[in-house]
Amino acid sequence: MYEIEVESRFSATHALPLHNGATEALHGHDWRVVVSLAAAELDSCGMVADFCDVKKILDEMAGRLHHQNLNQLQLFAGGIPSAENVARCIHNLMTNDSTWGHLVQAVRVEEAPGCWAGFRGPGARALGA
Secondary structure: OEEEEEEEEEEEEEOOEOOOOOEOOOEEEEEEEEEEEEEOOOOOOOOOOOHHHHHHHHHHHHHHHOOEEHHHOHHHOOOOOOHHHHHHHHHHHHOOOOOOHHHEEEEEEEEEOOEEEEEEOOOOOOOOO
8 A cells, every 4th residue: 555645834823622611712823734645556657646737726725724722614614623633624624625635535734733634435444554
């Protein structure tokens, strides 16, 4: 199995519910996003997917979130913009690409240095397995 990873970044704010029933104060993060793609065979150019193509789409997705209050975005309507849900949202947006979206295995987001959350779509294999 071949794998590639592509990274992007964005800055955004959010406020999450706390376990005591309160809501935390609105605060911001410099988010880091990594998308992982995998394929059993390489394409005719010897790649899983072109880094530049994946980076362009990932940067567009991150751009939709950049300098936004995630609580106010339609992408999270009725949901909580936790790091886990940010990863799921970006995963869902990335899998919409008809050329290589089916190769998307997982999306990880780093909300703060050393604090990662991720989403792996149905049927995705565990990376490193």
